[in-house]
Amino acid sequence: MDFLDNLLLNTDSYKASHWLQYPPGTDATFFYVESRGGLYDRTVFFGLQSILKQALARRVTRDDIDQARELFAAHGEPFNEAGWRDIVDRHGGRLPLRIRAVPEGTVVPTQQALVTIESTDPRAFWVPSYIETLLLRLWYPVTVATVSWHAKQTIRGFLERTSDDPEGQLPFKLHDFGARGVSSAESAAIGGLSHLVNFMGTDTVSGLLAARAWYHEPMAAFSIPAAEHSTITAWGREREVDAYRNMLRQFARPGAIVAVVSDSYDIFRAVSEHWGRTLREEVIASGATVVIRPDSGDPVAVVHECLRRLDEAFGHVVNGKGFRVLNHVRVIQGDGINPDSIRAILERATGAGYSADNLTFGMGGALLQRVDRDTQKFALKCSAARVDGRWIDVYKEPVTDPGKTSKRGRMTLARHVESGEYRTVALPDGALSLDEANAPAGFEDALVTVWENGELRQDWTLAQVRERANAARL
Incomplete structure (x- = not known):
């Protein structure tokens, strides 16, 4: 033994x-x-x-x-x-x-x-x-369940103020990106499962296994096809738009959701030119929702600017609460995310008239690792x-x-x-x-x-x- x-x-x-x-x-x-x-x-x-x-x-x-x-x-x-x-x-x-x-x-x-x-x-x-x-x-x-729960209350508040379907949107608004940032597979399992007390989005597979093993849940959460930097940069800078087009052709179907990291070189050029012009009609024709992921810079400013540029390219509808909801596209921010930055990003975005429907967050180290017994x-x-x-x-x-x-x-x-x-x-x-x-x-x-x-x-x-x-x- x-x-x-x-x-x-x-x-x-x-x-x-x-x-x-x-x-x-x-x-x-x-x-x-x-x-x-x-x-x-x-x-x-x-x-x-x-x-x-x-x-x-x-x-x-x-x-x-x-x-x-x-x-x-x-x-x-x-x-x-x-x-x-x-x-x-x-x-x-x-x-x-x-x-x-x-x-x-x-x-x-x-x-x-x-x-x-x-x-x-x-x-x-x-x-x-x-x-x-x-x-x-x-x-x-x-502690992980507590951090996640308090983040949920923050997001819920913004959704209740700016969304026509706050409770329907809420379970998928904070995605667990933390598996690679923890000390062990056991930490990923326990911490990843603890987040799933509050949300239903994760990329931490160990958390799914823990839910099966200890809490009788055959499938506790869900994910979507998503790009990483290597699958974009492997195409080379000159063929960046081809990398994005490949994501559409591989995964974009009516009703599908696909996430594409877009800041490998110039996030603003990628949003305005590649997504907003070159690929615009392909995005619309696919019937999918394309989620743009910025992954660097000041999260509050970058997310707001991405929303503004995507709005210019794809337009929006105004929901029942008077806030703009983008057509065909969304934004997920997974860099620099913690309970404070979630609130700051949502304050800036909703203050500019955009519904919290437009945003999803990915949280890694601050969710599963940046806690201790004294938290x-x-x-x-x-x-x-x-x-x-x-x-x-x-x-x-x-x-x-x-x-x-x-x-x-x-x-x-x-x-x-x-x-x-x-x-x-x-x-x-x-x-x-x-x-x-x-x-x-x-x-x-x-x-x-x-x-x-x-x-x-x-x-x-x-x-x-x-x-x-x-x-x-x-």
């Missing part, structure tokens, strides 16, 4: 010694996950299910234990061999844990408990701490331990950084039935949820048990996740 598949080695080195560090008499622990703040004031919860299916679904084996014992001995760390063998012998290698979480796709304000993790076997109280490293990696899908200040902390039969609060309160003060006690997330307000509330001793406690007036428990003692208790589909995320608004 590959060491990289061993759950016992999917942790930080110092975790191997933590079972010896709790007070004598400890027989249960309780942990939680939250976004303590960050760039956005709310997050889209997503990705825990993929971690559970990938990592926790595999039972611990005696071979795993032998590998871990040998590695940690050479590494200089103690290892709880007896504890892990007990889990194999008594639990069949299933981890004695209960994990509760908000349903995936739920949009929750920061500084609220999103997940709780608790031990279910007094002899394995230390297990929740051991798996902190792998569970906290859910910061990545949550939303994610933390997984112990908040309670049972010592000598009594639950005690566990927390930190550093005088040097009040923002790192952690929550105390056993808890759950409550949601007000009418207002939708979220509130992290205490659970009394023995209660597993608000159903077993006195809930605050008008509140219901927002957490559900998703994993218990080695079994997946909820198995969300991507369609369910999308429905929740799309229903939320800023």
Whole structure:
């Protein structure tokens, strides 16, 4: 077996010694996950299910234990061999844990408990701490889904103001270009899938495979034929227009969409002369929509100028909201795209009278790679331990950084039935949820048990996740 598949080695080195560090008499622990703040004031919860299916679904084996014992001995760390063998012998290698979480796709304000993790076997109280490293990696899908969701709200606002069909246009307005800019195929899969919580356009094939593997979605998103610089420049500068004509002849059919990068030499000449004059009639006759892609320069200025020149060449109609929609052509901007530049481009274009219908965006590094755990200040902390039969609060309160003060006690997330307000509330001793406690007036428990003692208790589909995320608004 590959060491990289061993759950016992999917942790930080110092975790191997933590079972010896709790007070004598400890027989249960309780942990939680939250976004303590960050760039956005709310997050889209997503990705825990993929971690559970990938990592926790595999039972611990005696071979795993032998590998871990040998590695940690050479590494200089103690290892709880007896504890892990007990889990194999008594639990069949299933981890004695209960994990509760908000349903995936739920949009929750920061500084609220999103997940709780608790031990279910007094002899394995230390297990929740051991798996902190792998569970906290859910910061990545949550953060990518959150960035994508907030970009969607921005685009939605411009479409609602300038488009006759805002909801029909929205799912394809932000395309994932990020596969080549991430650290690994796994990052492409997880990040690419997280974007698809909000949109249905991608070139990250790994995200499609992840949707199939973990969220029951046979085809999560779509793409179109599109040129890259090499397929244009291979024709030579003198034959640039022939490269564009070849794209039309290969892919332009009635109702089709084809994207052509057009800034290999001079984007403005390409738009006005090649597309706007030489190929104009071929574009119109094809019945396709040709999407021009500028790929350099100041995105705000270049996109606006491309729209203006395409308008001169192909004309427009004025929609029901008084904005211009180009005939036969559109623009996609994939260079320099981030949530701020999306807003700036749309402000310039719509300010000039062009509907957001005319624009699509491709986002790469800023979507899948330019995030980290501190983007939303994610933390997984112990908040309670049972010592000598009594639950005690566990927390930190550093005088040097009040923002790192952690929550105390056993808890759950409550949601007000009418207002939708979220509130992290205490659970009394023995209660597993608000159903077993006195809930605050008008509140219901927002957490559900998703994993218990080695079994997946909820198995969300991507369609369910999308429905929740799309229903939320800023």
